[in-house]
Structures are given as C-alpha cells and as structure tokens.
Amino acid sequence: MRRPxxxxxxxxxxxxxxxxxxxxxxxxxxxTPRTTVAYHELSGARRFSDHALNYTTLLLEDExxxxxxxxxxxxxxxxxxxxxxxxxxxxxxxxxPEKQADCLQKGRNxxxxxxxxxxxLQRLNSTHLYACGTHAFHPLCAPIDADRFMLPAxxxxxxxxxxxxxxxxxxxxxxxxxxxxxxxYEFRSLPDIRRNLHQRPxxxxxxxxxxxxxxxxxxxxxxxxxxxxxxxxxxKIYYFFMERAGEERTSFDKSQVARVASVARVCKSDxxxxxxxxxxxxSFLKARLACYIPAYEVLQAVHSLDGGSWPSTLFYAAFxxxxxxxxxxxxxxxxxxxxxxxxxxxxPYMQYQDSSRKWTRYEGAVPNPRPGSCITDRARQGGYHSxxxxxxxxxxxxxxxxxxxxxxxxxxxxxxxxxRNVLYTALAVDRxxxxxxxxxxxLFLGTGAGWLHRAVVIGSGVHIIEELQVFEAPQPVERLVxxxxxxxxYVGAASGVVQLPLSSCARYGSCYDCxxxxxxxxxxxxxxxxxxxxxxxxxxxxxxxxxxxxxxxKGSAPAPPVQRSRTVLRGDDVLLPCxxxxxxxxxxxxxxxxxxxxxxxxxxxxxxxxxxxTDALPEHSGEYRCLGVENGLRxxxxxxxxxxxxxxxxxxxxPRTARRAAPDMATVYLSVIALLGGLCLLxxxxxxxxxxxxxxxxxxxxxAPAVELQTVSANCLGAxxxxxxxxxxxxxDGCLQIIxxxxxxxxxxARELPLVPPPPPPPLPAEFTNGIAALPHMLRKMNxxxxxxxxxxxxxxxxxxxxxxFAEELSKILEKRKHTQLVDKLDxxxx
Numbered sequence: 001m002r003r004p005x006x007x008x009x010x011x012x013x014x015x016x017x018x019x020x021x022x023x024x025x026x027x028x029x030x031x032t033p034r035t036t037v038a039y040h041e042l043s044g045a046r047r048f049s050d051h052a053l054n055y056t057t058l059l060l061e062d063e064x065x066x067x068x069x070x071x072x073x074x075x076x077x078x079x080x081x082x083x084x085x086x087x088x089x090x091x092x093x094x095x096x097p098e099k100q101a102d103c104l105q106k107g108r109n110x111x112x113x114x115x116x117x118x119x120x121l122q123r124l125n126s127t128h129l130y131a132c133g134t135h136a137f138h139p140l141c142a143p144i145d146a147d148r149f150m151l152p153a154x155x156x157x158x159x160x161x162x163x164x165x166x167x168x169x170x171x172x173x174x175x176x177x178x179x180x181x182x183x184x185y186e187f188r189s190l191p192d193i194r195r196n197l198h199q200r201p202x203x204x205x206x207x208x209x210x211x212x213x214x215x216x217x218x219x220x221x222x223x224x225x226x227x228x229x230x231x232x233x234x235x236k237i238y239y240f241f242m243e244r245a246g247e248e249r250t251s252f253d254k255s256q257v258a259r260v261a262s263v264a265r266v267c268k269s270d271x272x273x274x275x276x277x278x279x280x281x282x283s284f285l286k287a288r289l290a291c292y293i294p295a296y297e298v299l300q301a302v303h304s305l306d307g308g309s310w311p312s313t314l315f316y317a318a319f320x321x322x323x324x325x326x327x328x329x330x331x332x333x334x335x336x337x338x339x340x341x342x343x344x345x346x347x348p349y350m351q352y353q354d355s356s357r358k359w360t361r362y363e364g365a366v367p368n369p370r371p372g373s374c375i376t377d378r379a380r381q382g383g384y385h386s387x388x389x390x391x392x393x394x395x396x397x398x399x400x401x402x403x404x405x406x407x408x409x410x411x412x413x414x415x416x417x418x419x420r421n422v423l424y425t426a427l428a429v430d431r432x433x434x435x436x437x438x439x440x441x442x443l444f445l446g447t448g449a450g451w452l453h454r455a456v457v458i459g460s461g462v463h464i465i466e467e468l469q470v471f472e473a474p475q476p477v478e479r480l481v482x483x484x485x486x487x488x489x490y491v492g493a494a495s496g497v498v499q500l501p502l503s504s505c506a507r508y509g510s511c512y513d514c515x516x517x518x519x520x521x522x523x524x525x526x527x528x529x530x531x532x533x534x535x536x537x538x539x540x541x542x543x544x545x546x547x548x549x550x551x552x553x554k555g556s557a558p559a560p561p562v563q564r565s566r567t568v569l570r571g572d573d574v575l576l577p578c579x580x581x582x583x584x585x586x587x588x589x590x591x592x593x594x595x596x597x598x599x600x601x602x603x604x605x606x607x608x609x610x611x612x613x614t615d616a617l618p619e620h621s622g623e624y625r626c627l628g629v630e631n632g633l634r635x636x637x638x639x640x641x642x643x644x645x646x647x648x649x650x651x652x653x654x655p656r657t658a659r660r661a662a663p664d665m666a667t668v669y670l671s672v673i674a675l676l677g678g679l680c681l682l683x684x685x686x687x688x689x690x691x692x693x694x695x696x697x698x699x700x701x702x703x704a705p706a707v708e709l710q711t712v713s714a715n716c717l718g719a720x721x722x723x724x725x726x727x728x729x730x731x732x733d734g735c736l737q738i739i740x741x742x743x744x745x746x747x748x749x750a751r752e753l754p755l756v757p758p759p760p761p762p763p764l765p766a767e768f769t770n771g772i773a774a775l776p777h778m779l780r781k782m783n784x785x786x787x788x789x790x791x792x793x794x795x796x797x798x799x800x801x802x803x804x805x806f807a808e809e810l811s812k813i814l815e816k817r818k819h820t821q822l823v824d825k826l827d828x829x830x831x
Contacts, residue, residue, distance in 0.1 A: 029418040033453060033467035034517065034584050035507075042468060042500075043507070046084040049496030050074065054166075056478040058492050059121045059129075062485040068129065069497055070118030075131060077149055080486050083499045089149045093118065095136040103136035113137065117166035120181070122174040130174060130197075132162035137187070139164060159185060161196050169216035173237065175268060182217040182239050191215040193239060193266065193281070200271045205280050209352055211402045215243040215262075219302035223338070225310050232377035235268040238341070240302045240317065245295065246352065246359055246403075259322065261289040261299040263408060265345065267374035267387075274388040276395040282387040285372040287344040287404040291319045291334035292415050294407070298322045300331075301427035305441065313338045318424040318445065331424040333417040333443065333462065334410035344408045345372070349401040361405045371397040417455070417462040423448035428480035428489065430502065434520040435532060435543040442502075442520065444489050446470075446477025452491060452500070456520060458546065465519050470498050487533065505529045511542065511552040512635045516582065518548040548631050563623075563639040568616050570647040577610040578626035578638045585630035587611075587637075592622040616644045 049055070050071070057070030060080065067083060069076040075091040095103075095116045103114035113136070120132035124143055132141040139158030142151050163170050163183040172181040178198040184191045191212045195202045204211045219240045225233045245258040264286035272279050291297055297319040305314045315336040321329065349362040349371075369379045371394050375386060384390060410416075426446035431439050443462065445453040450471035455464040470477065470491050479492035482502070491498040503521035506529065508514040514522055514529035523532050523541035535541060542551030568574050578587050588595070589611055603620065605612040613620060626638040 029415060029461070030420055031417055031455070031462050031464045032583050033464040034582050035466045036583060037466055037468045037504075037507075039469040039472045042470075043504070044501045045470075046082055046499040047496055048076075048078060048083040048088065048499075050076070050090070054117060054478075054494050055492045055497045056494070057118050057121045058479045058481045058490060058497075059123070060481045060483055060490065061123070062483055065485075067481075067483075067490060067497075068121055069492070070121040070131065070133075072115050072117050075118055075121065075144070078497070080483060080488070080490075083490070083497060091144070091149060091151055093131075093133060093151060099136045099138060102138075106137060108137055113166060115166075116140075119162055119166070119170050120172045122172065122179075124174060125177070130179070132158045132172075134162060134164060134166045137164045139185075160194060160201075161185075169218060169241065171217045171220040171239065173220050173222055175222050175235070175237065178268075180220065180237050180266075182215075182220060182241070184215075191217070191241075191243075193264065193284070200279075202266075202270060202272050202279055202281050204284060205277065205399055205402075209400055209402065211284055211286070212241075212264075213244045213246055215241045217241040218299050221302070221304040221315070223304070223310050223313055227310060232380070234374035234376075236265045236374070237268065238315075239264045239266075240289070240299060242299050258295045259298070260295055261291070261297065261317075261319070262286050263289045263341065265341075269375065269386070271387045273390065273395045276392050277399065282390060282395060282398060283372055283374055284398070284402055285345050285404060286402055287341075288407040289317070289336075290407040290409055291317065292332040292418060293321070296322050296324060297332065300423075300425050303427045303429045305429045305431060307431075307439075311338055314441070315341075316427060316429050316441075316443065318427045320423050329421050329423055331417075331419045331422050332415045333419075333424070333427075333445070334415045335457070336408060337411055340408050340411070344404050344406045348405040350403040350405050351401055359403060362401060367391070367393045367397055369394060371395075371401065412460050414460070416457060416460070417464075419453075422453075424453075426477045426480045426491075428482045430482045430484065430489075432520040432532075434545045435523060435538060435541060436546065438546075440520040440545055444480050444482065446480055446491065448476045449474045450477060450493065452477065452480075452489075456518060456545065458518070463518050463548075465517055466504060468500065470500070471495060487531075503531060505531050510558040510635065512558060512633050513581070515542065515544050515551050516548050516584075516630055516633060518545050520545045524551065549633055552633070558635050560636050561639050563641055565641050565643070567643045567645065569645050570616060570618060572616050572644075573612065573614045574616060574642065575610055575612050576624055576626070576638070576640050576642070579610075580608070580628055580637070582628065582630055585628040585635075588627045588629045588634070590625040590627065593625075610638075613642075616642075618644045618646055620644050 048069075052071040052074040054072040055069050059068040059070075060066075061068070062080065065080050067078045067080040069078060073092065073094045075093060077089040079085050079087050093116055095114065100110070100114045104110055108114050113134075116133040116135045118131055118133045120130065120141070122130050124130040127146060129144040129146055130141065131144055132139060135158070139162035141156045141158040141161055143156075144151065161172070161179060161181055163185055164187050165184075168184050170181070170183040172179065174180075174197070179196040180193075181196070182191070182193040185194075190206055190210065191214065193204050193212070217239060221238045221240075222235065223238060224235050226235045240261070240263050242259050243262055245260045264284060266281050267283035270281055270283045273282050288294070289299065298321070299317060300320055301318045303316045305316065307313065315338075317334050317336065319332045319334065321331075349366070350359040351362040352359050369382065369384055369390065373379070375384060379385075424445045425448050428444040430442045430444070432442055434440055441457040443453075443455045443457065445455065447453065450469065450473070452468045452470050453464050454466050454468070455462045471493060473495065475493050475495060477491055477493055479490075481490045481492075482488075483490065486499075487502050488499050489502060491500065503519055505514070505519070505522035508517055508522065508529040511524045511529075514524040517529075520543070521531055521533065522529050523535070523538075523543040525537070525541055532538065532541065532543070544550040566574055566576065578589075580587060587606065587610075589606070603614050603616070605614065611624065611626070621642055621644045624640045624642055625636060628635045628637050
C-alpha cells in the first residue's frame with residue numbers, strides 16, 4: 001500500500017539525521033544561544049531611519065568610512081563609525097506621479113510595487129557609484145558622482161540590468177568595469193545571468209535546454225582564481241540560487257514542485273562563441289548544492305570568506321526548510337570548501353532525456369578542451385586563446401550538458417548547525433585571531449523575527465555566543481555587513497539600519513562569564529573582560545575559545561553573593577530564587593554546605609527560577625546556596641538563611657492568667673449584646689416619652705440633636721457614607737441607621753429634650769487592638785447577610801470596623817488560621 005506523501009519529509013529527516021553512522025543527530029547539531037539580550041537591554045546600538053522604507057541594499061567602503069544604503073525611493077551615505085550622528089547625505093529618487101499611474105494601470109500594487117526600490121549599489125570606478133532601481137516596473141540605472149552625491153541629469157535604461165519586480169531574487173557585482181547580474185529581468189522573461197557595461201555582453205542559453213529552470217537568485221561571489229594560479233586559470237563569478245528540479249524523484253510529493261539549491265559559475269574572460277553560442281556564455285556550468293535535506297531546503301543567504309588566498313576560500317550558506325515542511329521550522333548552516341566546488345565542476349556531466357523527462361549521468365566521451373572550462377595555459381598551448389576559438393563540438397556539448405553529476409557537499413559531510421524554531425534570513429562572517437594562535441570564524445545570523453545570533457565555529461560545530469533582539473517590532477533581517485575597521489556589524493531591514501559592536505565583552509562581569517562565553521574577541525585581564533583586538537599585553541590575558549573552561553585562577557572566582565534571610569512557619573511554602581544568566585547553565589543547590597537535597601527530598605522542587613520548598617518543616621532550616629554549573633565551572637549565584645518556625649497549636653488551652661488578661665470570644669459577644677440591649681432600651685424610652693408628650697400636649701418637636709432611624713443591610717458596610725448621603729439613600733438602600741442631624745425648627749418655641757448619653761462600653765481585650773478600638777461606635781451582628789449598625793451623635797467619622805482590614809483580622813482570629821508568613825523585611829518576603 002502506498003504511504004501518504006505527508007510522511008516523506010519525516011522519512012528524509014530521519015534518514016538524514018540517523019541514517020549514516022558518521023552523521024550526528026539533529027539534537028547534537030542544535031545549539032542553544034548562551035545568553036539572550038532583549039531589545040531594551042541592548043548596549044552600543046546605533047540606529048538610522050528616514051521617511052523611506054526597505055533599507056536592504058548595503059555597500060560598505062571601510063577605507064572611506066562610508067556606509068551606502070539603498071532604500072525605497074532614496075540612497076543614503078552614512079558615517080560608518082556612527083550611522084546615527086546626523087551627518088548623512090541623501091539622494092531622493094522617487095517615482096513621478098505619471099510613472100505611478102502607469103504602474104497602476106498595469107495592475108501593480110500601489111503599496112509595494114509602484115515605487116523605486118534600489119536593488120543595485122556598487123562602486124563603478126574611483127569617482128562614481130552605480131545604482132539601479134525598479135522604478136515602478138520601469139527599471140532605471142544611474143552613475144552617481146560619489147563626491148557630489150547626486151543623480152545625473154540623464155538616467156540609463158535598466159531593463160537589462162535590474163528586475164522589474166522588487167520581490168524578485170536578484171544579485172549583482174561590478175568586476176573590472178563589467179556588470180554581472182542575475183535575475184528575471186522583464187516581467188515575463190526567463191531567469192538569466194547577464195554581463196553588461198562590457199564590450200562583450202553575454203547571457204545564458206534558453207534552448208534546447210534551459211540552463212536556468214525558474215531560478216531565484218540569492219548571491220554572487222567573485223573568486224580571483226587567476227592570482228598565482230599554477231595553470232593560468234581565469235577569475236570566476238559564482239552564483240548561488242534556488243531552481244526547479246528538472247529530474248523526477250520519488251522522495252517528494254508529485255503535487256509539489258521540488259526546488260533545489262544550486263551553484264553556477266562563469267569565467268570573467270568569457271567572450272562567447274563565434275558561430276555557436278554567440279553572445280552566450282561558453283563557460284556556464286552548474287551543480288547541486290546539498291546541505292542537510294536535499295529537495296526540502298531553501299537557500300536563504302551566502303557569504304564567502306577569503307583565507308588569504310583563493311584556494312582557502314570558504315563559503316557559508318544558510319538554509320531553511322521549504323514550505324512542504326508545514327509542521328516545523330528549522331534552519332541549517334553549512335560550510336563549503338573551494339576544493340569541493342572545483343571537484344564537482346571537474347567531475348562527470350549530466351544529460352537530459354526527453355523521453356523520461358529527467359536528468360541522467362552522461363557516460364559518453366567528453367570533447368577537448370574540457371567543455372565549460374576557462375581558457376588556461378593548456379588550452380593556449382592547443383591554440384585556443386579565447387572562447388571564440390573553441391571548436392563547435394565543444395560548444396554543442398556545453399549547450400546540452402550544463403549540469404554536473406556530483407553534488408557539492410558540505411565540509412565534513414554534515415552541517416555546522418541545525419537550529420529548530422528559527423528561520424535564518426541573512427548571514428555574514430568575520431575571521432578573528434584568538435590568543436591561542438588559531439583563526440576562528442564568527443558568524444552573524446539574522447532571523448526572520450528581527451533577532452541576530454552571534455556564533456563561533458569551533459571544530460565541526462557552532463557555539464552560539466548570544467542572541468540579540470535588534471528590532472522591537474518583528475521583521476526579517478535582510479542584509480548583514482561586517483566592518484573590521486569600525487568593529488561593527490550593520491543590520492539592514494525594512495524599518496532601518498542598526499549598527500552593533502562586533503562583541504559584547506563588557507557584558508561579562510566575571511572571569512568565569514568571560515571564559516564561558518568562548519568569544520574570540522574577548523579575554524579576561526584580571527579585572528574585567530575586554531576586547532583582544534589592539535591589546536598590547538596579550539600575554540596577560542586569559543581566554544579559552546576551544547574548550548571554554550581554562551584561564552580563571554582561584555583569585556578570579558566570582559565574589560560570593562550577599563546572604564538573604566527567609567523566615568516561615570511550619571507547613572508554609574517558600575521560593576528561593578536563583579536567576580541563571582546563561583541559558584546553558586544549570587542550578588546546583590548546597591544545603592548547609594552539602595551537595596544535593598538529600599534531607600526531605602520530596603518537599604523540594606527545582607526549577608529555572610529557583611528552589612521551591614513546599615510544606616516546610618523545622619528540620620529544613622539551614623543555609624542554602626545556589627551555584628551556576630556550566631561546562632564544569634561553578635559560579636555562586638544566591639545564598640539564603642532559611643528558618644522554619646514551629647506553628648502554634650491548633651486549640652491551645654488558655655491559661656488562667658490569659659483568661660483574666662484577655663477574655664475569650666464568648667465574653668466579647670456578651671459585652672456586645674449587653675451594649676446593644678442598653679442602647680435599645682434607651683431608644684425605646686425616648687420614643688415612649690415623645691409619644692406621651694404628643695398625646696398630652698397635641699404637638700411636640702424634637703430639638704437638636706435629633707435621631708433618625710434607617711434600615712441597615714450588608715450594603716451599608718461596604719463604604720462609609722456621610723450622614724447627609726446616608727439619609728438620602730436610606731429609603732432606596734434599605735439601611736436602618738441612627739444618624740445625628742438637625743430637626744426642622746418650628747416658629748413656636750419647643751422645649752428641648754436633652755439626650756442622656758449611653759454608659760461607656762467595657763474596655764476591649766488586648767487581642768483586638770488592631771482595628772477594633774472603635775468597637776463601641778460600630779457593631780455588626782453576623783447572622784447570614786443581615787447587619788445592624790448604630791451611630792452615635794459624637795461620631796466624627798465612619799468606624800474603621802467597616803474596613804476590610806478588620807474583617808480579615810476578625811476572620812483570622814475566629815478561624816484560627818494556621819498558615820501565616822512571618823517576614824523580617826518586606827523586600828525579603830517569600831512566596
């Protein structure tokens with residue numbers, strides 16, 4: 001039975017990770033950034049943005065101290081030492097309203113496409129730059145005077161040099177006055193590699209075999225292979241791109257279009273053929289570029305690194321999983337040697353079979369000189385001094401066999417890094433000389449969410465030193481450029497350009513932290529972590545990039561943290577925080593100087609935030625120390641002195657002295673009831689006397705102070721109201737209150753009836769001094785939801801017994817709450 005196609009990617013993934021004994025698994029290759037630096041924690045960042053968008057074309061000229069930036073509708077010249085100093089120069093290169101209207105008539109998007117996106121910005125000669133823009137689907141190019149920094153009066157047609165669509169993949173280089181570009185130029189044209197600004201313009205062949213099959217270009221690199229070449233070789237330009245796979249494979253779903261990463265090359269001195277391949281490349285060859293999971297990886301970025309001579313050139317490439325892997329996100333970084341590319345281009349050819357519609361290995365004879373080769377000393381000895389001298393048989397072979405049989409495999413046959421849940425979109429590399437005399441490659445990897453990973457290649461793997469949140473709003477990092485002169489890396493994205501230092505040595509506060517970072521730019525000098533570059537006393541510095549553990553002596557260990565106190569009751573829970581500065585460190589706890597938590601192990605829970613002790617017991621009291629353990633080194637992070645007090649008994653028998661000093665709750669209730677009864681009798685006597693006088697004399701008035709009766713409910717206790725508001729709301733709230741007030745004064749004099757004050761209440765017990773001192777002024781009878789409230793005439797303000805603090809205090813005492821957190825200091829409270 002045929003398996004579902006959805007399983008095929010996973011089968012490939014398992015085969016790629018564990019199918020070969022020599023390959024490491026994806027778990028081994030996945031690296032965790034050691035430290036995480038959020039946006040608000042960045043230090044030394046400088047930012048530039050203007051009213052334009054899409055700051056994605058960067059040209060750094062270190063010797064001139066200028067960073068040129070091509071954006072949408074503008075070109076900027078920034079001070080590379082500080083891009084935010086305000087000294088920038090600007091060329092406004094917008095699209096005219098007429099061109100925008102014409103773009104709209106073609107059905108283009110007015111929010112993204114009908115603008116001038118600067119896609120090419122290169123040094124043309126010693127005096128001029130050369131720039132090209134999409135210009136609302138009508139590309140234009142212009143030489144720019146670098147000193148005057150302004151556009152010329154006349155612009156050049158750019159349809160053969162720049163793409164129409166700003167979203168189309170594109171790459172371009174100016175090499176010895178010639179413009180080498182690769183893209184899909186016109187709206188419906190085929191992808192092409194072209195040479196312009198040259199006496200011999202060239203392009204790729206389209207028939208009978210398409211040399212480029214729906215290609216999307218990523219990068220181009222010049223390699224000066226003519227320098228000290230033992231065979232008299234020519235300089236070459238290498239193109240990296242994604243294209244549709246021409247051959248059919250059974251490893252992917254037939255409903256999906258398989259795309260593969262490829263690398264092509266052309267010779268700089270190629271002049272095309274004389275009768276065959278006129279104005280076409282005679283040196284074009286391409287090979288598949290494999291990293292991790294062929295046919296399921298998408299090439300995102302490429303960076304070359306010259307090791308001092310062209311044979312030592314390395315290529316770094318960042319890949320992501322294709323859209324067919326809908327269930328996961330992952331990226332891979334691979335390293336390629338120059339020898340691997342040369343071996344593939346010197347190997348056997350492939351040929352396309354029309355009957356089966358796939359590429360197969362060519363087994364026939366290969367003509368001489370070797371098709372696709374540059375003109376070398378050996379070819380010159382045979383009488384071939386240029387590509388126009390090549391025989392027709394060689395040119396016919398090139399037309400039909402542009403693809404090589406061998407793939408270009410990564411160094412050591414595996415990726416340097418496979419990172420899950422991250423999409424790498426940009427890549428730059430810097431080579432740093434460490435104190436051990438070795439050269440280390442430092443990678444800068446931009447993500448699709450606006451983060452920057454700084455990593456170092458160590459052996460056959462990658463150690464990610466840190467991850468930096470460069471942009472507060474998530475957005476893909478489009479371009480990365482490294483400046484050794486300014487010790488900076490420049491990050492280009494849609495919203496602007498950010499300048500960051502190459503290293504963050506000052507962030508490491510201890511020797512251990514400096515050594516564990518394994519940053520070849522940083523070393524410990526005995527007092528602080530500082531940059532190695534330019535240091536005169538390199539012999540006094542400590543660094544261990546290779547292993548990340550050697551170099552710190554006893555005197556350089558981190559200072560012990562200040563011990564903090566924690567005091568809790570028996571049965572309480574307490575959290576002892578221990579913050580780890582490194583994502584690679586783990587916490588180790590010492591109890592009274594002993595490793596581990598053997599005593600009461602079931603009460604402890606170790607987490608990322610610290611140590612949680614549940615249902616504490618007196619035997620858990622002691623000294624707790626948290627150590628950060630990383631790569632065999634231990635750093636003290638936190639120290640606590642924990643004291644667990646025995647909880648008070650649940651029902652303690654009150655001693656006789658205590659009974660005399662503090663009566664129990666029954667006595668309190670009896671006192672309250674007696675006081676309430678006395679007040680009721682007094683109120684009844686007053687009402688009876690007023691009734692009798694009215695009956696005998698016909699009309700009586702109560703003089704001030706008067707008494708008003710209202711109903712009291714639970715709502716009366718929620719918030720104390722002034723007497724006027726209480727009297728006004730009495731009817732609707734249903735509150736019965738005795739509120740002092742002024743009775744209406746009649747025209748005839750009335751005999752005043754003095755009120756007899758109630759007897760003073762008994763003194764309160766000592767336990768009720770917190771919030772209960774006003775008990776005679778406010779009484780509550782807890783019986784369901786009904787309450788009775790009496791206010792006396794002399795009450796100046798609402799009683800504090802209505803507040804929440806009293807209710808909580810009374811509830812605690814009545815319920816005899818067991819768990820109470822005792823804290824010596826507010827800032828030392830436990831959880």
